[in-house]
Amino acid sequence: MFSCVILMFVLLCSSIAEENSVGDADIFPSAPEIERGSTLKLFCVLGKHYTPHRNASHIIWKLNHELITEENYNIVNETVSSVTIHNFTYRKAHVKCFIKYLGEEQLLIHTEVKSGFPPDTPGNISCIYCFDVELTCTWTSGRETNLRTNYTLYRKMMTEGGVTLPSTVGSCESKVESCSFYYPDTPYSSSFCFQVKAENVLGEASS
Secondary structure, eight states, X not given: OHHHHHHHHHXXXXXXXXXXXXXXXXXXXXXXXXXXXXXXXXXXXXXXXXXXXXXXXXXXXXXXXXXXXGGGEEEEETTEEEEEESSOOOSEEEEEEEEEEXXXXXXEEEEEEEEEOOOOOOEXXXXXXXXXXXXXXXXXXXXXXXXXXXXXXXXXXXXXXXXXXXXXXXXXXXXXXXXXXXXXXXXXXXXXXXXXXXXXXXXXXXX
């Protein structure tokens, strides 16, 4: 009885895996992050499992659940199909590569695409110094990029003439609009000046 239960469980797991599985294929670039409103181009590559009975002419593409028209397809060779999507304005979407053969559609592979913006120049930098405890600076980052954006706060020295020296006294990194230096890395001087660099996959901007 116990062995029968185990067998039923294994069969159930197997059927679920097959239902959700994707075929022998690859898609690139994988998980791209692009600028909002730009053109997206993806490639779907068939594995050896499908050739020679099926080829790239059997590939169809969908954006989320909507079929992309064939005029946006390009057959690169017998195993590679590409798709071009102009003016991509989705915040986040899935592009899916299917193979259609004898009237049946099978999902081969899919990827998530995100769109956003390069960072704006950080502004309104202000810092609060707690003696021998911490030095915390905050800033405004401008419009939301919708992409993973990293910030680096640089602490630099400034001459009496107001010229910023190129060397950096210290720096800290953050994913939000603030960053802190903690004791003992908290020396403070009126000669300090602060600069913030914002950076994501689309570019960078410095205050």
